[in-house]
Amino acid sequence: MHWLRNNSTWLSFIxxxxxxxxxxxxxxxxxxxxxxxxxxxxxxxxxxxxxGSQTNGLGxxxxxxxxxSEDAHFLKAxxxxxxxIYALDKQLNLRKxxxxxxxxxxxxxxSNASKEDLVKYFNRRVTLTFDEKNSMLTVKTEGFTPQFxxxxxxxxxxxxxxxxxxxxxxxxxxxLVFAQTQLQEAASNLKQSRENLIxxxxxxxxxxxxxxALATSRLVxxxxxxxxxxQTQERTLLSYLNPEASQVVALHSxxxxxxxxxxxxxxxxxxxxxxxKLNRRSADFEELKAKVEFSTDLYKLALGSLEKARxxxxxxxxxxxxxxxxxxxxxxxxxxxxxxxxxxxLIFTIIFGIGQLVASIIREHRE
Numbered sequence: 143m144h145w146l147r148n149n150s151t152w153l154s155f156i157x158x159x160x161x162x163x164x165x166x167x168x169x170x171x172x173x174x175x176x177x178x179x180x181x182x183x184x185x186x187x188x189x190x191x192x193x194g195s196q197t198n199g200l201g202x203x204x205x206x207x208x209x210x211s212e213d214a215h216f217l218k219a220x221x222x223x224x225x226x227i228y229a230l231d232k233q234l235n236l237r238k239x240x241x242x243x244x245x246x247x248x249x250x251x252x253s254n255a256s257k258e259d260l261v262k263y264f265n266r267r268v269t270l271t272f273d274e275k276n277s278m279l280t281v282k283t284e285g286f287t288p289q290f291x292x293x294x295x296x297x298x299x300x301x302x303x304x305x306x307x308x309x310x311x312x313x314x315x316x317x318l319v320f321a322q323t324q325l326q327e328a329a330s331n332l333k334q335s336r337e338n339l340i341x342x343x344x345x346x347x348x349x350x351x352x353x354x355a356l357a358t359s360r361l362v363x364x365x366x367x368x369x370x371x372x373q374t375q376e377r378t379l380l381s382y383l384n385p386e387a388s389q390v391v392a393l394h395s396x397x398x399x400x401x402x403x404x405x406x407x408x409x410x411x412x413x414x415x416x417x418x419k420l421n422r423r424s425a426d427f428e429e430l431k432a433k434v435e436f437s438t439d440l441y442k443l444a445l446g447s448l449e450k451a452r453x454x455x456x457x458x459x460x461x462x463x464x465x466x467x468x469x470x471x472x473x474x475x476x477x478x479x480x481x482x483x484x485x486x487x488l489i490f491t492i493i494f495g496i497g498q499l500v501a502s503i504i505r506e507h508r509e
Contacts, residue, residue: 151498158497159490166486175246176474177267177284180291182299183466185278186213186306210277213306213460218270218279220305221298224257227264230297234290236260240267242286249477250286268298278465288471295468303462310460314451321448328444332437339430362404369400 187210220226230236240251240263251263269282281298285291376393383390 154497155494158494159487162490163483163487167483169248170477170479170482173246174249174477175242175286177249177286177476178288178291178471178473179282179284179475180288180295180468180471181280181282181466182295182464182468183278183280184217184299184302185276185463185465186210186217186460187463188460211274214272214277214279216309217302217306217462218272221268221270221281221302222265224261226298226301226305227261228257229301230264230294231260233297234293236264239285239290239294240264268294280466281468283468284476292468292470299462299464299468306460306462318448318451321444321451325441325444325448328437328441332434332441335430335433335437339427339434342427342430365400365404369397369404372397372400 227236237251237253237255237260240260241253242250252259255263267284269284271280271282272278273280281295283291283295283298285294372393376390376397379387379390379393385391
């Protein structure tokens with residue numbers, strides 16, 4: 143009975159471990175096609191970027207974040223997208239290249255694969271690794287020939303650079319359109335504020351109410367000084383002449399005339415009623431003048447932003463910097479035959495051990 147049990151154990155071991163392992167070894171060494179790997183490392187950098195991301199004032203206004211990390215994430219998503227895969231299929235005929243010799247049913251792409259299958263297969267054969275610390279993206283491409291693996295990597299890098307350039311140029315054009323719109327609005331506001339100021343000056347027939355008010359104030363002060371002198375002279379004459387004396391009467395008339403003129407000039411400056419006095423005109427003029435100055439400052443800022451946006455729109459804002467260029471592989475990296483055989487042996491052995499443990503427990507319960 144013990145001999146039968148040991149014999150049964152060996153047969154089970156052969157059936158569960160040895161035979162599947164032989165099938166896998168036969169597949170790996172006779173059917174499976176070698177796959178070669180080409181690797182490159184890139185980073186997206188903005189021109190003029192020193193020690194980190196740089197975002198200009200217009201970019202902040204538009205909410206554009208120019209970090210290399212985000213650009214690399216965008217690039218990673220683009221490389222895995224159907225847009226890039228379909229473009230590469232037209233350029234390199236991915237279906238034919240991934241189909242290999244047609245004898246490997248596991249690692250080759252089926253000849254009648256759909257577009258969705260092509261995308262899934264491509265993302266299994268192109269591995270992207272992103273280094274968060276250095277914002278570097280590693281692109282690893284597989285091919286059944288070293289030449290195709292290299293071509294695929296180079297084509298991905300070329301399309302990636304075009305993608306980054308298109309994105310940056312599109313943002314720059316959006317910034318340019320925004321700056322042009324802001325300049326047009328600023329120019330229109332400046333023109334309107336100037337027209338309002340000129341219209342006010344023409345309507346009141348006065349170039350600068352403030353200057354006129356200042357001149358009127360000075361005239362009132364001179365008249366008040368003159369009035370004080372005349373009043374002093376009048377008191378002096380009254381000290382030895384009668385009020386009816388011709389000299390006193392003439393001086394008194396002169397004093398009345400000066401007082402009337404003072405009242406008239408002061409009336410031009412201020413009045414509790416009406417909006418035509420110089421103080422009101424001066425305040426209105428100051429408000430219109432401030433609007434002109436403010437519109438002028440906005441126009442200057444908009445003009446500077448437009449010039450900066452125009453310069454950025456005509457140059458390449460970002461570059462895909464190749465840290466490590468793809469190389470032509472000499473040795474096949476996949477399939478990793480030793481690793482697959484060892485892993486399969488361990489898995490089958492574990493399955494065999496579990497099966498023997500379950501069988502032992504069942505036998506013990508029967509006995």
